[in-house]
Amino acid sequence: MRIGIASDHAGYRMKEYLKKRLIELGYELVDFGTDSEDSVDYPDYASKLAEAVSKGEVEKGILICGTGVGVSIVANKYPGVRAGIAYSDEVAELIARHNNANIICFGGRTMEFEDAFRRVKIWLETPFDGGRHERRIKKIRDLEGRICGNSR
Numbered sequence: 001m002r003i004g005i006a007s008d009h010a011g012y013r014m015k016e017y018l019k020k021r022l023i024e025l026g027y028e029l030v031d032f033g034t035d036s037e038d039s040v041d042y043p044d045y046a047s048k049l050a051e052a053v054s055k056g057e058v059e060k061g062i063l064i065c066g067t068g069v070g071v072s073i074v075a076n077k078y079p080g081v082r083a084g085i086a087y088s089d090e091v092a093e094l095i096a097r098h099n100n101a102n103i104i105c106f107g108g109r110t111m112e113f114e115d116a117f118r119r120v121k122i123w124l125e126t127p128f129d130g131g132r133h134e135r136r137i138k139k140i141r142d143l144e145g146r147i148c149g150n151s152r
């Protein structure tokens with residue numbers, strides 16, 4: 001599975017940590033930047049990754065900023081993207097099980113690196129439940145179609 005990863009300066013160190021740990025587990029990581037702790041604007045990096053997920057160039061993505069909020073706002077503008085902030089292990093499981101989230105977001109300044117790594121694994125290993133949740137995701141797709149004239 002190809003997994004994209006991107007961050008701003010506030011998430012850079014967590015990005016590097018998660019990349020290393022996930023490569024050790026055998027995942028293929030595609031890094032969309034940033035490349036240092038120099039100040040940048042999170043929409044520039046979150047949009048690169050979200051576009052790749054939206055177009056199917058990578059299957060899933062990981063986004064990190066200071067809180068996880070800015071990158072999630074940007075990512076959820078893209079058709080077919082369902083991004084959730086994994087602020088606990090339970091939420092990491094539920095964004096896979098219920099929301100079929102294809103992007104997981106973290107706060108590099110508000111979360112521990114080890115917690116984020118554990119939550120990425122939970123999210124990747126948890127299947128989507130389907131059923132009534134599929135109906136709800138179809139409603140999101142319909143909304144995208146009506147609002148943006150586009151849906152995936």
Ligand code: RB5
Binds near residue numbers: 011042065070
């Ligand atoms: C950068 O200082 C910070 O505002 C950004 O990383 C993020 O937390 C925004 O949501």
